[in-house]
Amino acid sequence: MRVLCVAEKPSIAKSVAHTLSGGNVTQVRNSNNKYIKNYDFKFNFGNDIGLSEVTMTSVTGHLSSTDFAAQYAWAKCTPSRLFDAPTIEKIDDNEKKIADNIAKEARYANYLMIWTDCDREGEYIGYEIVKAARTSNSNITLENTLRAQFSHLERTHIVRAAKNPIRLDQNAIAAVATRMELDLRTGASFTRFLTNLYQSKCDKDFGVISYGGCQFPTLGFIVDRYKRVKNFISEPFWYIDLDLRKDGQKVTFRWLRPHIFDRLTAVLFYERSFLEANDRGIITKIESKPTKNWRPLPLTTVELQKNCSKYLRMSAKQVLDCAEKLYNQGYVSYPRTETDSFPKAMDLKDLISKQTQNSQWGTYASDLINNDKFKQPRSGNHDDKAHPPIHPIMHSDGSNLSANEKKIYEYIVRHFLACCSDDGKGSSTTVTLKWGIELFQASGLVVLEKNYLDIYPYYKWESSKQLPKFEPNEPIKITKVELASGETSPPTHMTEAELIALMDANGIGTDATIADHIEKIVARSYVNLQTAPGRGTTKYFVPTVLGMALVDGFNQIGLDNISLSKPFLRKNLELKLKGIVEGSCSRNQVLHEMLDMYRQAFALSNQKQDILVTAYRDSNNLY
DNA sequence: GCAAGGTC
Numbered sequence: 001m002r003v004l005c006v007a008e009k010p011s012i013a014k015s016v017a018h019t020l021s022g023g024n025v026t027q028v029r030n031s032n033n034k035y036i037k038n039y040d041f042k043f044n045f046g047n048d049i050g051l052s053e054v055t056m057t058s059v060t061g062h063l064s065s066t067d068f069a070a071q072y073a074w075a076k077c078t079p080s081r082l083f084d085a086p087t088i089e090k091i092d093d094n095e096k097k098i099a100d101n102i103a104k105e106a107r108y109a110n111y112l113m114i115w116t117d118c119d120r121e122g123e124y125i126g127y128e129i130v131k132a133a134r135t136s137n138s139n140i141t142l143e144n145t146l147r148a149q150f151s152h153l154e155r156t157h158i159v160r161a162a163k164n165p166i167r168l169d170q171n172a173i174a175a176v177a178t179r180m181e182l183d184l185r186t187g188a189s190f191t192r193f194l195t196n197l198y199q200s201k202c203d204k205d206f207g208v209i210s211y212g213g214c215q216f217p218t219l220g221f222i223v224d225r226y227k228r229v230k231n232f233i234s235e236p237f238w239y240i241d242l243d244l245r246k247d248g249q250k251v252t253f254r255w256l257r258p259h260i261f262d263r264l265t266a267v268l269f270y271e272r273s274f275l276e277a278n279d280r281g282i283i284t285k286i287e288s289k290p291t292k293n294w295r296p297l298p299l300t301t302v303e304l305q306k307n308c309s310k311y312l313r314m315s316a317k318q319v320l321d322c323a324e325k326l327y328n329q330g331y332v333s334y335p336r337t338e339t340d341s342f343p344k345a346m347d348l349k350d351l352i353s354k355q356t357q358n359s360q361w362g363t364y365a366s367d368l369i370n371n372d373k374f375k376q377p378r379s380g381n382h383d384d385k386a387h388p389p390i391h392p393i394m395h396s397d398g399s400n401l402s403a404n405e406k407k408i409y410e411y412i413v414r415h416f417l418a419c420c421s422d423d424g425k426g427s428s429t430t431v432t433l434k435w436g437i438e439l440f441q442a443s444g445l446v447v448l449e450k451n452y453l454d455i456y457p458y459y460k461w462e463s464s465k466q467l468p469k470f471e472p473n474e475p476i477k478i479t480k481v482e483l484a485s486g487e488t489s490p491p492t493h494m495t496e497a498e499l500i501a502l503m504d505a506n507g508i509g510t511d512a513t514i515a516d517h518i519e520k521i522v523a524r525s526y527v528n529l530q531t532a533p534g535r536g537t538t539k540y541f542v543p544t545v546l547g548m549a550l551v552d553g554f555n556q557i558g559l560d561n562i563s564l565s566k567p568f569l570r571k572n573l574e575l576k577l578k579g580i581v582e583g584s585c586s587r588n589q590v591l592h593e594m595l596d597m598y599r600q601a602f603a604l605s606n607q608k609q610d611i612l613v614t615a616y617r618d619s620n621n622l623y
Numbered sequence: 624g625c626a627a628g629g630t631c
Binding site: 008009010033034035059060061062063065066067068073074075079082094116117120121122124125176179180182183184185186187188189190191192194195207208210211212213214215324328336509510512513516517 | 624625626627628629630631
């Protein structure tokens with residue numbers, strides 16, 4: 001038998017070929033694409049297929065995209081036509097070459113076996129591969145194509161996947177086709193409409209003003225926060241400020257209420273206690289307990305981007321680009337993953353041993369494996385069924401990496417070593433003091449074992465003021481007790497780390513695209529990245545006049561059940577796509593439902609376009 | 624000149 005195996009990316013093809021061949025790949029042939037290789041070897045699939053001549057190759061993601069035919073190009077038709085204009089499959093030169101390689105290799109194959117990632121998009125890419133293979137071999141159909149099910153590259157797992165193939169999931173394919181069509185129709189129609197409108201009515205020099213189901217909610221998060229900061233009214237509050245000296249140390253106790261927004265009430269509490277106790281307090285409770293600082297969970301893409309944005313001051317896009325380069329050079333594992341638990345069978349100690357030669361963290365790494373300090377990492381609840389958590393593969397001393405790549409590599413290694421270490425351990429003490437009728441508390445922390453914190457300098461967990469020794473029922477002479485006031489402070493503008501967290505929590509974009517959406521709304525001049533006075537070098541996103549106008553304008557139009565700048569629409573679409581995958585609703589049903597909604601929104605926007613224009617002029621005056 | 628999703 002001859003079997004053609006096709007993976008989603010070259011690295012998987014290489015790895016799976018080496019595994020299945022047992023290290024005996026007989027030939028590695030170049031394809032017409034410089035990244036893609038064709039590997040020949042023998043493998044016994046067992047069952048009906050048996051010992052076979054295998055060729056393993058790959059694509060590089062999708063083989064095509066959806067577009068409109070030439071007669072529906074920009075300015076060739078009115079934007080509203082795009083809701084029902086026919087779509088075509090667009091294949092660019094590079095995609096054509098890759099498809100040609102598949103066709104050539106599939107010509108004499110008895111079986112086609114798909115090794116794309118086991119997620120929704122992976123199923124669709126499998127379908128695109130089947131189409132490419134069919135052009136040269138009509139025996140290959142969607143129904144008889146085999147699908148390998150795998151979630152990581154450990155040997156026995158891959159062999160089992162090869163011997164127990166299933167079929168491509170046609171529901172998943174339909175769900176992706178639905179998403180593609182909806183994104184194209186809604187994105188293109190509103191983008192052309194908005195661009196035409198703003199260029200003709202506001203400023204002819206405007207560039208493209210795009211709408212996208214992910215871009216707009218991303219913008220919406222930033223505008224929301226901006227308004228909350230802008231409209232914030234600070235409120236005064238009162239609290240009892242209490243200090244005492246013990247063993248020559250000043251200790252400040254926090255009032256347990258802990259602050260009161262009504263001055264008279266605060267005065268009452270203060271005076272009643274003062275009359276009763278004057279400067280005398282009593283210790284009512286001392287509680288000491290062991291406390292832990294948990295080591296981080298195995299690293300996902302979203303965490304990598306959030307943490308590196310926060311700790312290393314790099315943009316999400318830069319972080320992902322660096323991780324991508326490190327991955328392509330074999331230093332780290334695949335950087336786009338949602339999985340936060342390591343497969344049980346994975347040899348983590350072997351990965352740690354590769355780091356022992358490093359001049360900065362080598363000693364820590366060898367200590368982990370040689371002195372029995374290794375801990376099996378914690379397991380989170382996320383599993384994309386496609387990739388393990390991000391981890392280092394090969395060691396690098398950093399000399400052949402760019403400055404930013406070096407930082408990201410170091411972060412990934414340190415995070416990984418931290419995952420495989422013990423939690424930080426300490427002891428916390430809470431002392432409760434009664435003054436008159438009121439209760440106050442002071443707490444202290446002693447870090448006993450830093451453990452993972454020794455290798456993870458990004459996060460600080462330090463012994464805070466260690467409390468002096470107190471006794472239960474100990475009478476205390478209070479040094480200072482007075483009624484103090486303060487005022488509530490506004491929230492800060494949106495950091496990139498917060499934005500990523502919001503997008504992730506609301507299902508806006510994927511691990512691979514979150515950074516792109518953020519970059520897109522910057523490129524479109526909807527938002528800017530700025531420092532805030534008095535807040536150091538941390539950068540915050542704030543909307544531009546245009547960004548504000550787009551959100552305000554669409555809100556003022558009063559679209560009924562559709563809020564373009566809120567995340568619900570996308571979340572809802574995700575749910576419906578899941579419904580298609582699970583078979584509880586059909587592609588056509590979802591497509592019609594969503595398109596009808598957008599068509600109405602478009603009609604209303606078109607009818608009330610003056611509101612959108614006015615919103616921009618108002619926004620110019622307001623912000 | 625448009626989207627979002629893969630990946631190089």
